[in-house]
Amino acid sequence: MGNLRAILIASFASTIALQICLIQATFSDSSDGVELMLNKSGGTGIRSTISYMYGSITMGIKLPSGNSAGTVTTFYLSSTGDKHDEIDFEFLGNVTGEPYTIHTNIYTQGFGQREQQFKPWFDPSDGYHYYTIFWNFYEVVNYNDSEINYPDSQPMKAYSSFWNADDWATQGGRVKTNWTLAPFRADLQTYWTEACYCSDEGCVKRCSDKNPKNWWTKPKFKKLNGRQNKQMQEIRDNYMIYNYCTDVHRFNGDFPKECSLAQY
Numbered sequence: 727m728g729n730l731r732a733i734l735i736a737s738f739a740s741t742i743a744l745q746i747c748l749i750q751a752t753f754s755d756s757s758d759g760v761e762l763m764l765n766k767s768g769g770t771g772i773r774s775t776i777s778y779m780y781g782s783i784t785m786g787i788k789l790p791s792g793n794s795a796g797t798v799t800t801f802y803l804s805s806t807g808d809k810h811d812e813i814d815f816e817f818l819g820n821v822t823g824e825p826y827t828i829h830t831n832i833y834t835q836g837f838g839q840r841e842q843q844f845k846p847w848f849d850p851s852d853g854y855h856y857y858t859i860f861w862n863f864y865e866v867v868n869y870n871d872s873e874i875n876y877p878d879s880q881p882m883k884a885y886s887s888f889w890n891a892d893d894w895a896t897q898g899g900r901v902k903t904n905w906t907l908a909p910f911r912a913d914l915q916t917y918w919t920e921a922c923y924c925s926d927e928g929c930v931k932r933c934s935d936k937n938p939k940n941w942w943t944k945p946k947f948k949k950l951n952g953r954q955n956k957q958m959q960e961i962r963d964n965y966m967i968y969n970y971c972t973d974v975h976r977f978n979g980d981f982p983k984e985c986s987l988a989q990y
């Protein structure tokens with residue numbers, strides 16, 4: 727199933743650009759995968775040993791099929807500390823026959839509240855689908871004066887986890903995990919990474935230098951291209967089920983600054 731591909735969308739007000747990224751790597755169908763298990767005693771997770779600053783990180787994920795209500799599978803990048811940066815994908819399980827929810831969020835300097843949600847336009851449990859987080863620094867340059875925090879100073883590690891969140895995840899917490907079905911299992915394929923290793927002093931600057939080796943600094947990655955833009959628009963039109971930038975009640979009309987800027 728290694729060739730099943732999903733274009734991953736994590737459109738954040740692209741000031742904080744998570745971009746659609748078409749996967750170009752070849753994945754092997756080898757058995758170098760990881761199983762994440764979840765039972766009543768707890769879930770599981772993995773974390774990269776390496777920290778990254780900019781670039782592209784991909785995870786192959788096969789979500790549990792059937793009744794996955796109450797479970798949450800995640801793939802995210804995060805730094806540590808009170809003022810951490812984080813870029814998230816969360817897959818919220820559902821009862822048999824009802825769709826998963828793809829939930830995205832971004833934290834900058836410890837502050838999140840930038841959720842967006844999508845219905846998947848594919849079955850995320852019918853094999854491995856590949857999800858990419860692409861991260862570069864351009865928008866921070868463009869929006870330097872707008873006082874929007876941007877994840878441009880802290881290297882992040884990659885994480886994936888599988889856990890129980892039946893107090894909120896499925897249909898607002900109304901549907902609980904059915905433990906008679908445990909253990910639940912999510913499969914991961916070791917991720918493919920073309921990102922800047924960053925663990926030494928000065929690596930943030932090194933990873934931001936505009937040189938050909940730092941491919942994410944190329945001007946073509948400043949914005950989505952025409953085709954990607956069209957895909958993004960289609961997905962937003964047809965599959966987006968929540969956008970913090972349109973949640974009037976939540977912000978009392980006083981939306982976060984990036985909501986009024988050009989997105990992706």
Ligand SMILES: *[C@@H]1O[C@H](CO)[C@@H](O)[C@H](O)[C@H]1NC(C)=O
Nearest residue numbers: 763764765766767768908909
């Ligand atoms: C849950 O899984 C862990 C790890 O595989 C195992 O040690 C434990 O006994 C399991 N607990 C239950 C309640 O099945």
Ligand SMILES: *[C@@H]1O[C@H](CO)[C@@H](O)[C@H](O)[C@H]1NC(C)=O
Nearest residue numbers: 866867868869870871872873
């Ligand atoms: C960004 O803004 C800061 C503070 O206003 C300023 O010192 C800096 O020169 C600006 N950088 C760029 C690239 O515009």
Ligand SMILES: *[C@@H]1O[C@H](CO)[C@@H](O)[C@H](O)[C@H]1NC(C)=O
Nearest residue numbers: 818820824825827895896897
């Ligand atoms: C589960 O299915 C229901 C009904 O289709 C839907 O409203 C909900 O958004 C789905 N996802 C979750 C995580 O509850």
Ligand SMILES: *[C@@H]1O[C@H](CO)[C@@H](O)[C@H](O)[C@H]1NC(C)=O
Nearest residue numbers: 793902903904905906907908
């Ligand atoms: C939990 O799953 C079992 C096995 O499929 C089923 O018999 C039972 O009715 C389910 N419980 C609930 C509350 O849906």
